[in-house]
Amino acid sequence: MKIYSRLFLFIIFLLTGCWDAQELNEISLVTGLAIDKGKDYKYELTVEVLNPPALETETIGSQTASIIYTLEGDSVAELAKKTNVGFTRKLKYSHMRVVVISKELAEEGLLEFIDFFEADREIRNDFNFLVVNNVRASDVLKVTYPMQRVSSMKLHVQLDTMVNEWGGDPNIRLKDFVRALASPGREPVLGTIKVEGPVKKGNKLENMEKVEPDTLVVLDGLSIFKGLEYQGNLPVKHARNYLLLQDKLNNTSITVTCGENKMMTSRIYNSKTRINAYYKNDIPHIDVDIELEGRIDLLQCPVDIMKIKSYLEIEEKFAKSFKNEIDNTIRILQEEYQLDIFGFGEHMERQAYDDFKKVKDHWNEEFSRAEINVDVIVKLRRAGLITNPVFEDIE
Numbered sequence: 001m002k003i004y005s006r007l008f009l010f011i012i013f014l015l016t017g018c019w020d021a022q023e024l025n026e027i028s029l030v031t032g033l034a035i036d037k038g039k040d041y042k043y044e045l046t047v048e049v050l051n052p053p054a055l056e057t058e059t060i061g062s063q064t065a066s067i068i069y070t071l072e073g074d075s076v077a078e079l080a081k082k083t084n085v086g087f088t089r090k091l092k093y094s095h096m097r098v099v100v101i102s103k104e105l106a107e108e109g110l111l112e113f114i115d116f117f118e119a120d121r122e123i124r125n126d127f128n129f130l131v132v133n134n135v136r137a138s139d140v141l142k143v144t145y146p147m148q149r150v151s152s153m154k155l156h157v158q159l160d161t162m163v164n165e166w167g168g169d170p171n172i173r174l175k176d177f178v179r180a181l182a183s184p185g186r187e188p189v190l191g192t193i194k195v196e197g198p199v200k201k202g203n204k205l206e207n208m209e210k211v212e213p214d215t216l217v218v219l220d221g222l223s224i225f226k227g228l229e230y231q232g233n234l235p236v237k238h239a240r241n242y243l244l245l246q247d248k249l250n251n252t253s254i255t256v257t258c259g260e261n262k263m264m265t266s267r268i269y270n271s272k273t274r275i276n277a278y279y280k281n282d283i284p285h286i287d288v289d290i291e292l293e294g295r296i297d298l299l300q301c302p303v304d305i306m307k308i309k310s311y312l313e314i315e316e317k318f319a320k321s322f323k324n325e326i327d328n329t330i331r332i333l334q335e336e337y338q339l340d341i342f343g344f345g346e347h348m349e350r351q352a353y354d355d356f357k358k359v360k361d362h363w364n365e366e367f368s369r370a371e372i373n374v375d376v377i378v379k380l381r382r383a384g385l386i387t388n389p390v391f392e393d394i395e
Helices: 004-015 076-081 111-119 152-164 174-182 236-245 308-337 344-351 353-368
Strands: 027-037 043-050 068-075 089-091 099-104 128-132 191-194 216-226 228-236 252-259 262-280 285-297 373-382
Touching: 004 174, 027 152, 043 076, 043 152, 043 373, 068 076, 068 089, 068 099, 099 152, 099 262, 111 174, 128 152, 216 236, 228 252, 228 308, 236 262, 252 285, 252 308, 262 308, 262 344, 262 373, 285 308, 285 353, 308 353
Parallel strands: 027 089, 027 099, 099 128, 128 191, 285 373
Antiparallel strands: 027 043, 043 068, 191 216, 216 228, 252 262, 262 285
């Protein structure tokens, strides 16, 4: 009898539901947030919610796939819960894909946003955190597309694909930004986007009916911060170098010249970055060793790829080009910004703690005078289907 009683109690526990379960017809899923400087109040919050019926095959094209609503107030946390001024259902932020803030607002500081996103238990850490530098943040959520019809979901997929295919986005999430804020050896960055073309009021659908859309949201590089203060923006190519120095670059391609009006391209599919930080003669030293593995994707030059010597010379050209790009990115941060966004200070803290603790309160100054040596090795494993006969050696 005791066995049956225990079994009965066990089954009861299995049949219990979630204490906070909610029906799908009672909620709306938020896919994107945009935060701007308000006209009459401190902030303007724009929310994009999913319209599921528009994604069904029978109704596709007759309805908009998402709906946006904007309201103003003095607290982002309050505005996020006040949206039923315009929306009918309770909003759920757990599936949010994108948070966009305007450059104008970034220049004034982000502390309240960070506090809100950190404190709300529904908000996950898998959304893209971005700055838009040429329009209001709400305009980003008004751009529609034939594919990925929900603006924020399209942008999320676009950014993830860019990270995996070329590396033009720093791939920053909320926790990454917060960790950089708390670290004495690193300054935060965010991905930057811009809108090309006119933004049509009311989330018009004409953009979805053209082979070449009038309006596009495109990547625009890195937003640099000192703490919570916006400092400036770097082009897309520096985002790839940032990822490489974080040892987070998945794949990329690079093109170099190999003769007059001749180019060759390498597809990099594996990378490894090692950083050694130390002090020598009271000067911080950072040694960066990068190994890249790839293949030849394009070869317009008279090269006999059947010879080992040719491969070695091609590898050297690609390595030199990568090194020059990375050195340029580091130089800009050392000389123009004097901000360590790469986390070299964190490596110094781990590898030479006694030296770092003396300078951690002014590490950016130390970074700006550090001697940073970058060594790049490129190993080309194959040349795809290129099987040309013997040509002259590379110039």
